[in-house]
Amino acid sequence: MIAIFGLASLLGSVLLGLWVFLFTPNDALMGVTQKIMYIHVPSIWITYLAFFIVFFSSVGYLWKRTEGFDQVAKSSAEIGVLFCGLGLITGAIWGRPTWGTYWVWDARLTTTLLLFLIYVGYVLLRAFATAGERQARLAAVIGIIGFLDIPLIHVSVQWWRTLHQPSTMFKVGAAGEPKPAMPPELLWPLLVAVVVMTLIYVFFLLWRLQIDADEVALEERLAQE
Amino acid sequence: MKRRYIQFAIGGAIIAAILIGVLYQGVQSTVFFHTPHEILASPEQFRNRTIRIGALVERESTAWDPAAVQLRFKVTEDSRTFIPVVFNGVKPDMYREGQGVVVEGQLDDQGVFQATQVLVKHSEEYSVEKSSYADKENMYKTLVNATER
Incomplete structure (x- = not known):
């Protein structure tokens, strides 16, 4: 199962790369620089997804107190931190040639950095606090509260004046129908990039859970001997 | 419980x-930036302190002096009221007239904005480069020709 997702991720990434660089036209204003969007946007999408899974599993854990929820929350948080970091870095690399700066303290960037720091704190807690039910409970509370930043990130470009542009994907037309401000030639590879990145996420998550299970099994065997 | x-x-x-x-x-x-309207409504409130202005670059207002490395332009929201901007630095790659910018600096006593940084805002609208397809076709043609030869 893990191998299938791994292979699909690899194959998907290679094909997507070929599509984006050989068969997708450049953006009229930004030229080839805009290609970084195909990593930046899916990275942030995975960040949202990963931390939503943390949120969901943490609520599940506090409610049902089953270890499975806790393990999923822990694993998903680690992956979320990875992709959030990737989103911040690719954003900075994109910002330099487009805006003229790697970083500004506008609401979109600041709330995203806040999200990163909250879950870095979460991962640190899981790494350094004594393992057990108490740690899992504490982590679940942080996992739930930290997630509240995500709706804030989403609305940050509407609530406040920012350097970061408003949402392209969630733009609506006159009648309220969804109308992404992007021609289909650029939009399709982006949607596929989101699917490929989701495959990578599932691959990482299953792999991480497997490692966790192996660790537990190993410890049990060592304890028996 | x-x-x-x-x-x-x-x-x-x-x-x-x-x-x-x-x-x-x-x-x-x-706020991350002020608009020209807000500033022109009460300029004394904004004078001689570091602020940011977010606005559009007025068309045909740019004067770029490569020898002095100085960029002059006007920012506006409605093409009726303007704030002149002076920036001693390199013109940003994405700088275009009619484009949104965020400039950081100070409004001097003459009402000129002395910018220390010019950031270019990107719109959420994407569009395809017109020449992109043509270039690609030419690329394939040259590739095909090269292999046929």
């Missing part, structure tokens, strides 16, 4: 609501 959860949920919701409220107010009162 059940009651503790309910207390916990209510407490958490209150803390979250306060946090969001504080953040909203905090960021609202320290």
Whole structure:
């Protein structure tokens, strides 16, 4: 199962790369620089997804107190931190040639950095606090509260004046129908990039859970001997 | 036990609501940039302190002096009222007239904005380069020709 997702991720990434660089036209204003969007946007999408899974599993854990929820929350948080970091870095690399700066303290960037720091704190807690039910409970509370930043990130470009542009994907037309401000030639590879990145996420998550299970099994065997 | 959860949920919701409220107010009162209208309505309030202006670059207002490395232009929201901007630095790659910019600097006593940084805002609208397809076709043609030869 893990191998299938791994292979699909690899194959998907290679094909997507070929599509984006050989068969997708450049953006009229930004030229080839805009290609970084195909990593930046899916990275942030995975960040949202990963931390939503943390949120969901943490609520599940506090409610049902089953270890499975806790393990999923822990694993998903680690992956979320990875992709959030990737989103911040690719954003900075994109910002330099487009805006003229790697970083500004506008609401979109600041709330995203806040999200990163909250879950870095979460991962640190899981790494350094004594393992057990108490740690899992504490982590679940942080996992739930930290997630509240995500709706804030989403609305940050509407609530406040920012350097970061408003949402392209969630733009609506006159009648309220969804109308992404992007021609289909650029939009399709982006949607596929989101699917490929989701495959990578599932691959990482299953792999991480497997490692966790192996660790537990190993410890049990060592304890028996 | 059940009651503790309910207390916990209510407490958490209150803390979250306060946090969001504080953040909203905090960021609202320290806006990332001001608009020309706000500044021209009460210029004395903004004079000689570091602020940012977010506006559009007025068309045909750019004067770029490569020898002095100085960029001059006007920013506006409605093409009726303007603030002249002077920036001693390199013209940003994405700088275009009619484009949104965020300039940081100080408004001097003459009403000229002495910018220390010019950032270019990107619109959320994407469009395809017109020449992109043509270039690609030419590329394939040259490739095909090269292999046929």
